[in-house]
Amino acid sequence: MYTLLKKCRACGSRTLTPVFNVGVQPLANDFRSDSDPHSGFYPLNVLFCEECSLAQLSVIVDPSVMYSNYHYLTSNSKTMEAHFHVLANDLKSRAGRVGSVLEIGSNDGTLLRFLNGKNFSPIMGVEPATNLSRVALNSGIPTTPEFFNLKTATALRAMDGEYDFIIARHVFCHIPDWMDCVEAISQLCHDDTLVYIEAPYARSTLKGLEFDQIYHEHMSFMSLRPMNRILNRFNLYIQDVVEYGIHGGTIGLFVGRKPPVAGFTDSITAKDWLAFSDTIRSSVIPSMVSLVYDLTKEGKTICGYGASAKSTVWINSCGWTDKSIKFVTDTTPSKWDKMIPGTSIPVVDPGALMRELPSYAILFSWNYAKEIIEKEKLFRESGGKFIIPHTCEII
Numbered sequence: 486m487y488t489l490l491k492k493c494r495a496c497g498s499r500t501l502t503p504v505f506n507v508g509v510q511p512l513a514n515d516f517r518s519d520s521d522p523h524s525g526f527y528p529l530n531v532l533f534c535e536e537c538s539l540a541q542l543s544v545i546v547d548p549s550v551m552y553s554n555y556h557y558l559t560s561n562s563k564t565m566e567a568h569f570h571v572l573a574n575d576l577k578s579r580a581g582r583v584g585s586v587l588e589i590g591s592n593d594g595t596l597l598r599f600l601n602g603k604n605f606s607p608i609m610g611v612e613p614a615t616n617l618s619r620v621a622l623n624s625g626i627p628t629t630p631e632f633f634n635l636k637t638a639t640a641l642r643a644m645d646g647e648y649d650f651i652i653a654r655h656v657f658c659h660i661p662d663w664m665d666c667v668e669a670i671s672q673l674c675h676d677d678t679l680v681y682i683e684a685p686y687a688r689s690t691l692k693g694l695e696f697d698q699i700y701h702e703h704m705s706f707m708s709l710r711p712m713n714r715i716l717n718r719f720n721l722y723i724q725d726v727v728e729y730g731i732h733g734g735t736i737g738l739f740v741g742r743k744p745p746v747a748g749f750t751d752s753i754t755a756k757d758w759l760a761f762s763d764t765i766r767s768s769v770i771p772s773m774v775s776l777v778y779d780l781t782k783e784g785k786t787i788c789g790y791g792a793s794a795k796s797t798v799w800i801n802s803c804g805w806t807d808k809s810i811k812f813v814t815d816t817t818p819s820k821w822d823k824m825i826p827g828t829s830i831p832v833v834d835p836g837a838l839m840r841e842l843p844s845y846a847i848l849f850s851w852n853y854a855k856e857i858i859e860k861e862k863l864f865r866e867s868g869g870k871f872i873i874p875h876t877c878e879i880i
């Protein structure tokens with residue numbers, strides 16, 4: 486069901502230092518109903534490569550296990566729609582034109598549909614989760630229902646040739662074999678192809694104490710130094726870097742064949758990770774455990790808001806059960822009436838917040854805080870309060 490990481494996926498080094506250990510955890514998106522057997526628990530350890538500074542998980546869970554029952558949908562939140570607008574304009578102005586697009590990990594086709602509406606054409610997606618590629622195909626978005634690798638790239642090249650734009654949003658952290666992936670991207674690039682790579686930035690994860698970004702699907706934690714190393718190997722270069730606020734701090738890398746005048750790099754050390762680990766264990770988790778314990782003792786009711794993968798990490802790391810967290814609301818219908826992985830806490834529709842009116846809602850979708858707090862005005866006007874988990878802030 487899983488394999489151990491033997492060498493760094495960016496540089497091949499075997500000098501890997503353990504820097505963060507979360508014990509065993511369920512798969513963060515393995516939402517199941519009561520009667521379904523779940524996919525089990527797996528070790529969750531972060532190792533740091535001393536050679537290139539890529540932080541990565543010690544185990545690789547078999548992708549067919551991880552993605553066979555996959556409930557993550559590209560969010561149609563206002564926050565993400567605004568991001569797609571910025572991105573579409575940015576791609577167009579940097580390239581000075583629109584053109585053909587390949588999206589790797591195209592999910593249900595949301596971004597491709599958006600780009601097509603902005604005259605990017607033709608479009609093609611690659612999406613291994615069959616439930617999602619089916620949704621995309623049924624709504625008219627050309628999609629290859631496969632994992633993206635050298636084999637898939639060869640088939641795409643034979644069919645479509647090279648692409649003007651290649652987009653890999655939030656996929657590098659999910660891909661076990663970076664060499665194969667970058668080589669596959671390189672095969673599909675002409676001299677002017679603009680490759681856009683986006684991922685949560687390890688530096689933001691560390692700074693924001695976002696340990697809930699660490700789960701089995703996120704096998705690597707993106708930073709510039711290791712990325713340069715692997716891209717350069719295949720004659721690809723980071724030409725610009727943009728930081729976005731989405732998902733708690735994300736970087737967008739604009740990549741192409743031309744080497745930049747000045748390089749883009751960073752330096753994250755094992756020491757940074759060890760300090761992060763220390764703060765999470767000694768302060769972040771214990772503070773939330775105490776807060777929930779105290780509120781429950783006072784007779785307050787608590788629910789979760791947003792059954793994100795992050796909620797699975799929080800709930801399992803804090804050891805909460807349905808005694809303390811009554812339910813978690815989520816907008817994704819396929820998660821309803823299922824349980825938060827590893828627990829018997831039910832996921833319910835968003836209407837439950839006002840129907841049940843719990844005293845507190847832990848905002849597990851903290852990355853959409855502004856939008857959610859605005860949307861749920863009535864909850865707060867009715868006496869409800871939100872808890873922001875990393876800071877224990879009560880709003």
Ligand code: TMP
Pocket residue numbers: 560562790791792793794814815816817835850852853856857
């Ligand atoms: P994400 O942070 O990985 O995009 O996941 C966010 C989860 O939160 C997703 O399951 C949808 C859910 N969600 C809500 O329940 N309500 C909301 O208003 C928003 C924006 C997201």
Ligand code: ZN
Pocket residue numbers: 493494495496497498534535536537538539711
């Ligand atoms: Zn390395």
